[in-house]
Amino acid sequence: MAVYKRYHIHTEEALPRVAPVGKFDIVRAENCVNCGTCIRSCVYGVHKRDEKDGRSMAEPLSHLCKNCFRCLMECPQRALSMSPGKVYNSLGIGVWSPQRVFTMWNEAQSGKIPVFGAGYRGRFSGPGFDGMWTDMSEIVRPTRDGIHGREYISTSMSLGRKLRYLEFDQQGRLQTAVPHVIELPLPMVLDATRLGLTDESLKGMVSAAAHIGTFILVPVEKTGLFRGEEQQFIVPVLLGGTLELSLPESTRMVEIRRSPGWESLMRHVKSARPDVLVSVRLNAGKDVESEVLQIAKAGADIVHLDFGEDGKEAGNDGRWARDALRSIHTNLVRNGHRDQITILAGGGIAAAEHVPKSIICGADCIVLEKALKVALGCHACPDCKMTCPADLKTAPSDWVEKRVTNMVGAWRDQLLEVMGAMGIREVRRLRGEQGRAIFYEDAERDAFAGITAAERSG
Amino acid sequence: MNDDLCDTEPNPHVPSQRLKAVSRNAVIRNEASCISCGLCESLCPYGVHRRIEGHVHLLPPYEGKCIGPECAKNDFYCVNRCPTRSLSVKPNVTFTSLGDFRWTSEMILSTWKIAETGQPLPLDHPANMGRSGGGFDTLAFKIPAAKGNPDPDRFSTSIELNRRKEGPRLKIGIPVYGGGMSYGSVSLKVMTARAIVAKQWNTLTCTGEGGYPDALVPYSDHVVTQVATGLFGVKEETIQRAPMVEFKYAQGAKPGLGGHLLYEKNTPMVAKMRQAVPYTSLFSPFPFHSVYSVEDHKKHLDWIHSINPRALLSVKVSTPNDVEMVAVGSYYAGANIVHLDGGYGGTGAAPEIAKKNIAQPIEYAISKVHKFLEKEGIRGDVTLIASGGIRNAMDVAKAIALGADGVVIGTAELVAIGCVRCANCESGRGCPRGIATTDPQLEVQNETEVMVRRVSNLYNAWRLQWCDLLNRFGMDDITQLRGRTDLLRRVPEGVAQ
Numbered sequence: 001m002a003v004y005k006r007y008h009i010h011t012e013e014a015l016p017r018v019a020p021v022g023k024f025d026i027v028r029a030e031n032c033v034n035c036g037t038c039i040r041s042c043v044y045g046v047h048k049r050d051e052k053d054g055r056s057m058a059e060p061l062s063h064l065c066k067n068c069f070r071c072l073m074e075c076p077q078r079a080l081s082m083s084p085g086k087v088y089n090s091l092g093i094g095v096w097s098p099q100r101v102f103t104m105w106n107e108a109q110s111g112k113i114p115v116f117g118a119g120y121r122g123r124f125s126g127p128g129f130d131g132m133w134t135d136m137s138e139i140v141r142p143t144r145d146g147i148h149g150r151e152y153i154s155t156s157m158s159l160g161r162k163l164r165y166l167e168f169d170q171q172g173r174l175q176t177a178v179p180h181v182i183e184l185p186l187p188m189v190l191d192a193t194r195l196g197l198t199d200e201s202l203k204g205m206v207s208a209a210a211h212i213g214t215f216i217l218v219p220v221e222k223t224g225l226f227r228g229e230e231q232q233f234i235v236p237v238l239l240g241g242t243l244e245l246s247l248p249e250s251t252r253m254v255e256i257r258r259s260p261g262w263e264s265l266m267r268h269v270k271s272a273r274p275d276v277l278v279s280v281r282l283n284a285g286k287d288v289e290s291e292v293l294q295i296a297k298a299g300a301d302i303v304h305l306d307f308g309e310d311g312k313e314a315g316n317d318g319r320w321a322r323d324a325l326r327s328i329h330t331n332l333v334r335n336g337h338r339d340q341i342t343i344l345a346g347g348g349i350a351a352a353e354h355v356p357k358s359i360i361c362g363a364d365c366i367v368l369e370k371a372l373k374v375a376l377g378c379h380a381c382p383d384c385k386m387t388c389p390a391d392l393k394t395a396p397s398d399w400v401e402k403r404v405t406n407m408v409g410a411w412r413d414q415l416l417e418v419m420g421a422m423g424i425r426e427v428r429r430l431r432g433e434q435g436r437a438i439f440y441e442d443a444e445r446d447a448f449a450g451i452t453a454a455e456r457s458g
Numbered sequence: 459m460n461d462d463l464c465d466t467e468p469n470p471h472v473p474s475q476r477l478k479a480v481s482r483n484a485v486i487r488n489e490a491s492c493i494s495c496g497l498c499e500s501l502c503p504y505g506v507h508r509r510i511e512g513h514v515h516l517l518p519p520y521e522g523k524c525i526g527p528e529c530a531k532n533d534f535y536c537v538n539r540c541p542t543r544s545l546s547v548k549p550n551v552t553f554t555s556l557g558d559f560r561w562t563s564e565m566i567l568s569t570w571k572i573a574e575t576g577q578p579l580p581l582d583h584p585a586n587m588g589r590s591g592g593g594f595d596t597l598a599f600k601i602p603a604a605k606g607n608p609d610p611d612r613f614s615t616s617i618e619l620n621r622r623k624e625g626p627r628l629k630i631g632i633p634v635y636g637g638g639m640s641y642g643s644v645s646l647k648v649m650t651a652r653a654i655v656a657k658q659w660n661t662l663t664c665t666g667e668g669g670y671p672d673a674l675v676p677y678s679d680h681v682v683t684q685v686a687t688g689l690f691g692v693k694e695e696t697i698q699r700a701p702m703v704e705f706k707y708a709q710g711a712k713p714g715l716g717g718h719l720l721y722e723k724n725t726p727m728v729a730k731m732r733q734a735v736p737y738t739s740l741f742s743p744f745p746f747h748s749v750y751s752v753e754d755h756k757k758h759l760d761w762i763h764s765i766n767p768r769a770l771l772s773v774k775v776s777t778p779n780d781v782e783m784v785a786v787g788s789y790y791a792g793a794n795i796v797h798l799d800g801g802y803g804g805t806g807a808a809p810e811i812a813k814k815n816i817a818q819p820i821e822y823a824i825s826k827v828h829k830f831l832e833k834e835g836i837r838g839d840v841t842l843i844a845s846g847g848i849r850n851a852m853d854v855a856k857a858i859a860l861g862a863d864g865v866v867i868g869t870a871e872l873v874a875i876g877c878v879r880c881a882n883c884e885s886g887r888g889c890p891r892g893i894a895t896t897d898p899q900l901e902v903q904n905e906t907e908v909m910v911r912r913v914s915n916l917y918n919a920w921r922l923q924w925c926d927l928l929n930r931f932g933m934d935d936i937t938q939l940r941g942r943t944d945l946l947r948r949v950p951e952g953v954a955q
Contacts, residue, residue: 068880
């Protein structure tokens with residue numbers, strides 16, 4: 001008898017490998033008289049005496065500071081000052097805000113959901129996914145005792161084509177060829193094709209994918225690094241137009257580019273390996289709705305929509321992923337092809353909330369790319385500088401595995417929080433549920449229509 | 459007209475504890491070149507420079523009183539007059555580390571200031587708006603010019619909480635009452651101070667979900683008993699002594715997720731009050747296990763009504779997509795007060811993902827529910843209370859103009875007491891400033907008496923601001939402001955009013 005086993009991602013703390021970055025810089029001025037009042041006033045241990053000379057104070061450990069201002073207020077000399085952390089403020093760019101990068105580091109370190117006191121501190125709304133709120137339900141709840149309670153919230157999803165109907169002959173025998181689907185335990189896959197990782201880091205990420213039980217996209221030339229169990233979690237990405245078919249026996253899915261000749265390449269793969277799902281990678285941009293429809297009609301199992309890491313379509317007038325996904329999803333539904341294709345969406349996925357929000361807008365599954373590097377301590381600089389502040393080149397594989405597993409684990413738990421609040425017990429049901437979200441434009445119109453706008457001045 | 463405010467003699471100024479360390483401007487005196495001549499002391503009319511009698515050196519500059527580099531136009535500008543050029547004035551870097559988009563550094567500082575003086579802010583003061591770029595921060599009143607100095611006694615700021623035809627009347631003196639902050643999430647001193655202020659201002663405060671400490675019994679006519687999903691500390695007598703019972707279905711900051719007190723804050727005293735085991739994490743589950751329909755909800759309200767027929771019933775809900783249906787359902791089930799708690803409200807501990815992303819901001823919900831109740835023809839029988847991200851007097855007025863009858867606040871009271879919004883209420887022993895903690899070593903930082911004065915001053919300043927606003931609009935009662943969206947305008951981000 002099969003033993004019921006609840007899916008759970010085991011996490012284990014993985015401390016940063018480089019000096020931690022603080023949100024605030026504490027500076028002790030010259031007029032400090034080393035009285036030590038700050039040692040007593042700080043509950044976080046920022047202030048200590050110099051280890052070598054107990055008569056003077058050591059440099060403040062700014063990264064431990066939590067912005068409570070107590071030492072500043074109690075210092076009799078007013079010798080202490082606080083400023084927003086210089087390094088912290090320089091983290092990331094665009095949707096990769098310092099706050100998000102910092103949050104991902106903490107998630108990758110602890111594997112836990114970020115929990116804090118006080119209310120929301122950020123902007124009211126914003127472009128893209130920041131301009132939507134997910135619904136909640138006052139009394140309907142799938143689980144009665146927290147998200148890890150007795151009733152299970154499933155995050156499983158299926159990759160592959162689903163049939164709209166089955167056909168039987170007169171004897172009642174099934175006539176339709178039932179397409180192959182693959183079930184993943186969570187709607188997130190990893191993409192390591194463009195991260196420029198060392199082989200050591202790549203090994204760590206593949207181990208993380210195997211540990212979590214999801215797929216990782218890997219350039220085909222690197223797939224030779226892996227043997228045994230882990231192979232089944234690897235999705236070779238065929239960047240060229242042709243293929244010498246030497247896919248390992250355990251390969252379950254491949255990805256090809258939507259470049260000239262992709263259809264024959266897909267047919268080639270499918271005829272050689274009917275058990276392998278084919279994903280077609282497409283840069284989201286102009287006319288993406290009709291391109292996705294075309295790919296679905298051509299018989300691809302999966303389309304991998306690639307948005308920019310700024311969270312938008314390519315091109316100057318590219319839409320935000322939020323709007324593009326809604327339109328793509330709606331277009332497929334309207335044409336009766338929505339379940340004939342699985343949508344993977346990636347790019348600009350910089351926070352846990354982007355997972356449920358992308359799914360509500362119409363994606364089946366999310367592709368994590370840059371976030372994986374940030375999990376390793378990457379500062380999300382606009383360009384990789386000569387000296388990497390996170391020293392990614394020397395990251396050992398077991399540490400990489402822990403960090404990536406922790407972040408994905410924390411993100412899955414946050415997906416559960418959002419689904420729990422909505423009263424949805426299966427992530428498949430979340431897909432395209434645009435009625436269970438509140439979109440900025442609609443809410444503004446409903447609430448504030450009739451309130452006149454002030455003339456813009458200056 | 460002011461009979462509803464029973465005991466509101468102005469509170470004397472309280473000593474400034476907070477403004478000394480965090481100020482807009484840094485005044486730096488070069489000790490090496492200063493000759494302690496004391497000219498600056500005699501020049502500065504604001505009291506930045508002081509010397510204790512008999513001392514040689516001057517005290518460190520009291521920067522909170524400095525008006526900044528704009529003082530350069532005055533002939534008493536210390537920087538220009540100092541004979542040894544030892545003084546400089548510049549924006550304070552520390553000031554930029556305080557606050558956030560919603561509670562800007564300006565707003566926190568101004569709240570501290572009015573908590574110390576009881577004096578109102580001008581209606582066009584920059585601290586009346588945050589920098590969040592939406593909601594209240596892009597709504598402003600079309601404020602007409604002031605018509606003389608209003609006499610505050612001429613204006614009524616009271617609201618009736620029971621607008622149904624039957625049942626006891628309960629009028630509060632200001633359109634604000636205190637939200638639920640439990641024993642455990644805040645200290646007993648804070649709870650007591652809030653209750654004393656509630657009595658002074660003839661309004662209410664709420665126990666939150668952590669039991670009803672005996673210290674609050676003397677103020678029981680002003681203390682709402684909260685019944686939340688964990689039922690912590692809810693007993694027959696705590697319901698019987700309350701003028702109003704609040705059912706907490708959900709909390710805006712963590713809608714649909716239930717409450718959470720981390721184990722370190724569950725001290726033996728807290729545990730005793732909650733009838734729980736000390737140092738275990740306490741979850742208040744979601745939702746009420748006994749409520750899965752409006753009928754179940756009505757059964758709940760009937761149950762409270764049978765225990766205490768004199769209590770008004772308030773239903774606190776979050777702001778889902780269908781918030782207007784929830785409000786209507788609550789009304790028909792028997793609620794006197796529908797209390798909407800928006801997504802951006804405060805909390806002692808909540809997952810970050812919930813605060814921004816789950817359920818809508820209160821500004822949207824007020825408008826939606828107000829319009830829907832009007833359409834249903836029951837607006838006149840419901841008291842609509844809004845909370846969740848209401849930070850200052852102008853936010854209160856805007857919420858009322860959008861359609862609420864009154865508001866509930868929590869964070870603003872804590873900021874008045876001295877909270878810096880560092881957001882570490884949940885961690886370890888709790889608040890390093892001794893507010894949101896029951897740790898004896900931390901909570902000694904705040905004296906009940908001082909907290910009472912600070913919160914009372916806050917209300918005093920707020921009330922004067924509302925009077926100013928009503929006077930300009932030619933109104934004399936705050937209830938006349940309700941639903942007057944025509945008095946509002948949308949402003950681009952960063953415009954004060």
